Amino acid sequence: MTDQPAIELNNGVRIPQLGFGTFQVDSDETQRIVETALEAGYRHIDTAAGYYNEDGVGAALKASGLARDDVFLTTKLRNGDQGHDSALAAFEASRKALDVDVVDLYLIHWPTPTRWLAPETWRAFEKLLADGAVRAIGVSNFLPHHLGRLLETAGVTPAVNQFEIHPTHQQPAVQDASRAAGIAVEAYAPIGKGEDLSEEAVEAIAQAHDVSPAQVVIRWHLQQGRIVIPKSATPERIRSNIDVFGFELTTGQLDALTGLERANRLFPNPDEFEASQFRD
Numbered sequence: 001m002t003d004q005p006a007i008e009l010n011n012g013v014r015i016p017q018l019g020f021g022t023f024q025v026d027s028d029e030t031q032r033i034v035e036t037a038l039e040a041g042y043r044h045i046d047t048a049a050g051y052y053n054e055d056g057v058g059a060a061l062k063a064s065g066l067a068r069d070d071v072f073l074t075t076k077l078r079n080g081d082q083g084h085d086s087a088l089a090a091f092e093a094s095r096k097a098l099d100v101d102v103v104d105l106y107l108i109h110w111p112t113p114t115r116w117l118a119p120e121t122w123r124a125f126e127k128l129l130a131d132g133a134v135r136a137i138g139v140s141n142f143l144p145h146h147l148g149r150l151l152e153t154a155g156v157t158p159a160v161n162q163f164e165i166h167p168t169h170q171q172p173a174v175q176d177a178s179r180a181a182g183i184a185v186e187a188y189a190p191i192g193k194g195e196d197l198s199e200e201a202v203e204a205i206a207q208a209h210d211v212s213p214a215q216v217v218i219r220w221h222l223q224q225g226r227i228v229i230p231k232s233a234t235p236e237r238i239r240s241n242i243d244v245f246g247f248e249l250t251t252g253q254l255d256a257l258t259g260l261e262r263a264n265r266l267f268p269n270p271d272e273f274e275a276s277q278f279r280d
């Protein structure tokens with residue numbers, strides 16, 4: 001493992017704080033960009049059954065020649081596979097596609113509150129954890145009331161909540177509720193799908209440090225203790241997005257970025273997103 005910051009999860013497992021996202025990339029391209037990412041030094045890859053590219057991630061891992069223990073792999077359960085037995089079957093399919101024995105972090109992708117199958121899904125996740133098939137279990141897109149509802153019946157507290165956080169949409173109440181429950185906060189769409197990079201404050205801070213706007217925003221997440229998983233399919237950006245350990249933002253610069261909040265949601269509201277994520 002390269003010398004990068006890690007966060008200790010609530011069960012003692014350590015996750016590299018900076019990871020690499022793979023949403024909206026097909027399998028072949030995923031293999032190429034994950035190979036580039038691993039060469040650049042990323043040791044944490046984020047995928048999902050619903051991205052239909054887990055096999056590309058697995059192929060890149062094999063091709064890299066890195067030891068399995070040196071790379072932290074996260075995948076997620078598709079909404080349509082929630083339920084106890086269906087989650088266990090879907091996990092086996094993900095494990096096969098990734099071509100690994102153990103997944104480091106397995107997430108319930110969305111709460112799907114109308115169907116609300118989280119309690120029985122979570123029992124399956126707890127079994128996978130007890131069996132050693134996964135090292136940590138968590139959730140994604142859970143708002144405070146979804147966390148509260150899950151915790152009423154959960155035996156194991158989720159290790160991670162992965163949700164949308166970038167300068168123009170930070171969801172402070174979700175961050176606070178997650179942390180208060182001992183759940184690590186992981187930022188997805190961390191640079192606002194690229195859209196937050198043209199904010200004047202971001203550009204000014206980038207100029208001051210002679211770095212890119214993306215490096216500034218990634219650094220803002222890291223200095224605030226969040227796990228962060230930027231995606232890029234562009235080799236130069238893949239490399240520069242991890243080159244963020246040679247400068248530090250001042251408190252004033254952190255505050256200026258936090259001041260960009262304007263509830264600018266780019267992904268669905270978790271209270272409304274019930275899509276199965278099946279392809280057909």
Ligand SMILES: NC(=O)C1=CN([C@@H]2O[C@H](COP(=O)(O)OP(=O)(O)OC[C@H]3O[C@@H](n4cnc5c(N)ncnc54)[C@H](OP(=O)(O)O)[C@@H]3O)[C@@H](O)[C@H]2O)C=CC1
Pocket residue numbers: 020021022023024046047109140141162163187188189190191192193194195197212214215229230231232233234237238240241267
């Ligand atoms: N749990 C969930 O529901 C969700 C999880 N995720 C996860 O989070 C990851 C990251 O989120 P994502 O939605 O991909 O968005 P990001 O915020 O990571 O932004 C990705 C976009 O920014 C561009 N970009 C990347 N680096 C730079 C740079 N240095 N300069 C300029 N533009 C740049 C990319 O372009 P290009 O690729 O062309 O370089 C791409 O268009 C996902 O890939 C996925 O793994 C995301 C959404 C939902």
Ligand SMILES: O=C(O)C(=O)[C@@H](O)[C@H](O)C(=O)CO
Pocket residue numbers: 023048050109267268277
């Ligand atoms: O990227 C993800 O992980 C997602 O779950 C979402 O992008 C979701 O699948 C979607 O497509 C929202 O429109």
